Amino acid sequence: MFKNQPKGLFALALANTGERFGYYTMLAILALLMQARFGWSEAAAGQVYAIFLAGVYFMPLVGGIIADKIGYGKCVTVGIGVMFLGYLALALPAGSGTAAKLVMFGGLALVALGTGLFKGNLQVLVGNLYDNPKYAAKRDDAFSLFYMAINIGAMFAPAMAKKITEISLAKAGYVYDAACQEAGYLDALSGAYGLCFGVACISLIFSVCIYFACRNWFKHADVTAKQAKASEAPVVELTPKQTKDRLTALFLVFAVVIFFWMAFHQNGSALTFFAKKYTNLAVTGSMRIGFNIWSLALLAASVYTLFGTFQSTTKRAQLINAGVSSVLLMGAYVLYRLMPETVNAQPSDFQQFNPFFVVALTPISMALFGSLAKKGKEPSAPKKIAYGMLVAALGFLIITLASFGLTSPMDLGQGTQSILSPGWLISTYLTLTFAELLLSPMGISFVSKVAPPKYKGIMMGCWFAATAIGNYLSSIPSMLWNKIPLMANWAILIGLCLIAAIIMFALMKKIEEATK
Numbered sequence: 001m002f003k004n005q006p007k008g009l010f011a012l013a014l015a016n017t018g019e020r021f022g023y024y025t026m027l028a029i030l031a032l033l034m035q036a037r038f039g040w041s042e043a044a045a046g047q048v049y050a051i052f053l054a055g056v057y058f059m060p061l062v063g064g065i066i067a068d069k070i071g072y073g074k075c076v077t078v079g080i081g082v083m084f085l086g087y088l089a090l091a092l093p094a095g096s097g098t099a100a101k102l103v104m105f106g107g108l109a110l111v112a113l114g115t116g117l118f119k120g121n122l123q124v125l126v127g128n129l130y131d132n133p134k135y136a137a138k139r140d141d142a143f144s145l146f147y148m149a150i151n152i153g154a155m156f157a158p159a160m161a162k163k164i165t166e167i168s169l170a171k172a173g174y175v176y177d178a179a180c181q182e183a184g185y186l187d188a189l190s191g192a193y194g195l196c197f198g199v200a201c202i203s204l205i206f207s208v209c210i211y212f213a214c215r216n217w218f219k220h221a222d223v224t225a226k227q228a229k230a231s232e233a234p235v236v237e238l239t240p241k242q243t244k245d246r247l248t249a250l251f252l253v254f255a256v257v258i259f260f261w262m263a264f265h266q267n268g269s270a271l272t273f274f275a276k277k278y279t280n281l282a283v284t285g286s287m288r289i290g291f292n293i294w295s296l297a298l299l300a301a302s303v304y305t306l307f308g309t310f311q312s313t314t315k316r317a318q319l320i321n322a323g324v325s326s327v328l329l330m331g332a333y334v335l336y337r338l339m340p341e342t343v344n345a346q347p348s349d350f351q352q353f354n355p356f357f358v359v360a361l362t363p364i365s366m367a368l369f370g371s372l373a374k375k376g377k378e379p380s381a382p383k384k385i386a387y388g389m390l391v392a393a394l395g396f397l398i399i400t401l402a403s404f405g406l407t408s409p410m411d412l413g414q415g416t417q418s419i420l421s422p423g424w425l426i427s428t429y430l431t432l433t434f435a436e437l438l439l440s441p442m443g444i445s446f447v448s449k450v451a452p453p454k455y456k457g458i459m460m461g462c463w464f465a466a467t468a469i470g471n472y473l474s475s476i477p478s479m480l481w482n483k484i485p486l487m488a489n490w491a492i493l494i495g496l497c498l499i500a501a502i503i504m505f506a507l508m509k510k511i512e513e514a515t516k
Contacts, residue, residue, distance in 0.1 A: 006129045009142050010216030013149035016122055018207035019080070021153030021160075022087065022200030023115070024355070027166070028158040028348040031269055032276075034104075037096050037190035042409070046269040052108045052470060053265060058468035059116020064124075072121040072128075073222040076211070079117030084204050086110030091197035096190070104441020106387055108195075117206025120460040127456070128446025140381075141366055147441035148362040153203070155300070158348050159293035161196045163317045165346065168192030176346050178276045179416050192300045239386035243452045244405065245514035250459055252507050253382060253443065254466035256389070260439055260499035261470025263392055263493040264432060267351050270477040270489065274399070275347040275425055280418045283343040287422055289336040291343045293352060298335070300360040302328040302351035307363045331391060332386060350425050357433035365437045381446035382504065382511045388438030389501035395431035396493045399424065403486040410482045449516045 030052070034045040068077040111244055162214035172188035175285060182185075218371040236247070254307040273282070288297045305328060308321035379387065404423035407417050443463065451459035479491045 003136075004227045005138060005142060005145070006132075006135055006217070007214075008129050008221060009120050009126060009146065011214030011217045012122055013146045014214075015207045015211040016119075016139045016146070017149045017153040018203045018210065019083070019118065019148045019153070021157055022203030023111075024154040024157035024351070025160050025196050025199045025203070026087065026090070026111075028161040028351050029196055031272060032348065033190060033193035036115045036186045036193060038101065039186075040435050042269075042481045043271050043479045046273075046481070047475045049269050049431065050110065050265075050473070050475030050478070052472035053474065054111035054468040055109070056115045056119075056468070057261075057464045057471050059112050060120030060464035061116070061458070061461030062425055062470075062485050063116040063118070064120050064457035064459070066117070066457075067124070068454070068457040071222060072124050073215075075117045075121045076125070079114045079119075079121070080204055080208050080211070081114070082110055082117065082200055083114030086112075086114055087197045087200040087204070091194060091201065093191060093194055116461075116464075120464050121457060123444055124448065124456050124460050125221050125504055127460075128223065128279055129218060129248070131221075131446070132316070136430045137450055140369070140442065142436075143441040143445040143448070144362055144366050147437075147444075148359050151355035151358035155292060155296065155352055155359055158350075158352040160199055161193075161348055164195050164199070165189070165192040168195060175493065176344065177283065178347065178418075195508065196253075246450050247455070247459075248453055249382075249511045249514035250447060250462070252511055253385065253446065254462055256500050256507075257385065257439065257443060257463075258466050258473070259472040259496045260385075260389055260392055260435070261467045262473040262476070263396065264436065265471050265474040265498050266477060266493070267354060267429070269474065270429070270481065271399070271425065273409075273478070273481060275350045276418050277412060278403075278418065279347075279350075279420050279425055280424055281345040281347070281422075283345050283422055284341060286336075287426075288339050288343045289332070290353065290422070290426060291345050292335055292339055295332040295335045296356045298332040298355060303363055307367065322408045326400075330377075343368075343420065350422070350429065352409045353426055353429040354433050354436070357430055358437065360431060361437060381442045382508055384438045384442045385446075386433040386501050386504035386508065388442075389497045389504060391435035391438060391495035392432060393494045393501070395428050395435060398431060399428045400487050400490040400494065401429075403490060406486055408485045410484075446515075 031042075031045040031049045034040045034048060035042075038049075057220050062174055063075050063079065084106045086109070089103055089110065092103060121141075124145070126142065127139070130136055133144075163178060169188055172184075172191075174180075174185050174188050176189075177185070229362055283291055289299075305321045305325040309318050309325060312318045313323055370377050402420055406420075444460075447459055447463045448456070477493065480489055480492075
């Protein structure tokens with residue numbers, strides 16, 4: 001799994017892990033902060049959340065255009081600095097008036113711009129490492145590992161947001177209460193959420209240290225097509241027809257994945273509102289283990305050591321991995337046994353399940369597709385994307401079944417109907433994670449492999465621009481939250497995923513022929 005990968009992959013992955021930890025700490029509470037600080041409805045908070053996500057994922061297109069001219073590394077460095085200023089602005093206690101809104105919007109704009117310069121170009125650097133024929137066959141595995149590293153940061157983020165919230169509320173004499181609308185409590189809650197942006201600043205410092213300390217490991221990959229040509233380094237030349245065919249295939253894929261991201265990015269809005277309004281946050285029984293981030297971390301780590309047990313080539317290595325696996329699993333169990341009989345969860349806690357499942361399931365996914373590749377039966381990246389859309393539809397079918405008999409949000413008003421087991425949301429996140437693993441890392445790998453050399457930055461930016469459109473459209477369920485029944489909201493997402501899968505299968509032959 002990790003064997004024979006270039007060192008640059010691990011440096012770039014760790015740099016991204018730190019940045020994503022801060023980003024997802026902020027994202028876990030962004031919509032909730034807007035409700036607490038400004039008293040906004042689900043529709044208003046969801047709209048701003050979606051616009052911000054759209055900006056975060058659209059700006060890599062701008063970053064890609066700039067990077068193809070001045071270099072990927074320069075854009076990454078500037079991006080880190082701009083993001084830092086954005087998080088710093090968001091961390092300032094600015095109250096709840098007009099000035100506070102302007103500061104928040106300004107901070108969010110800086111975060112979006114900085115991410116645009118950083119995110120896509122960092123991934124282009126990863127892809128460039130695998131232009132070397134020595135590593136070319138490991139490109140898909142590399143992006144799976146890179147994606148796993150991103151989700152390590154994302155996995156710990158909601159727990160960090162929750163801990164900061166609990167500590168800050170306790171100092172003000174409160175405990176978290178999803179239904180409380182008391183002014184003093186809301187002031188304390190918004191202040192607690194504001195501290196989470198400070199965590200993002202600290203995590204960026206970690207990222208920049210890793211990036212510059214290990215720069216020599218990937219410096220050779222920081223070369224645009226223009227720079228390579230100027231230095232007389234070998235550059236892959238495509239005919240005009242090949243370039244056109246590849247660009248056409250890429251744009252077809254971009255158009256389809258818009259629907260996936262529209263459906264998938266309900267975690268910070270509609271699914272969080274569902275957790276807040278309908279899920280029993282007093283968790284008991286064995287399900288408590290899912291709300292202890294350290295237990296989850298040990299369980300995720302044990303998956304890798306268990307794979308090491310079976311994949312190691314020496315008896316000694318097998319025994320060591322087996323021993324470590326036993327210790328990790330025992331540690332997870334001990335932490336679970338030490339938990340109180342009832343765990344009081346927060347709506348943002350559910351956002352840790354998706355990254356946990358990504359981290360835990362990545363080696364299984366890699367092993368499965370590796371086995372299929374050896375038999376010559378591995379699906380192409382476009383086919384994986386199509387299958388991912390079908391699985392995403394199944395994920396929203398689960399939450400639809402959970403919604404039978406629930407009072408519609410428009411009738412519930414500011415109240416809650418906290419009767420559902422957390423298992424419904426956890427199962428939904430598990431299924432959506434299967435879909436994500438089929439689509440996202442494979443899609444990024446596909447772009448890095450198929451994009452014509454002189455358009456690498458722009459094409460990676462276009463992948464994120466398609467994501468941005470999907471992210472903005474993700475506001476539709478929030479806008480409809482208080483207007484239509486829950487099941488109708490989920491049915492819209494199921495329908496869109498199925499339509500996208502059908503379109504993808506219909507275009508499959510054309511896409512695969514264009515990218516041979």
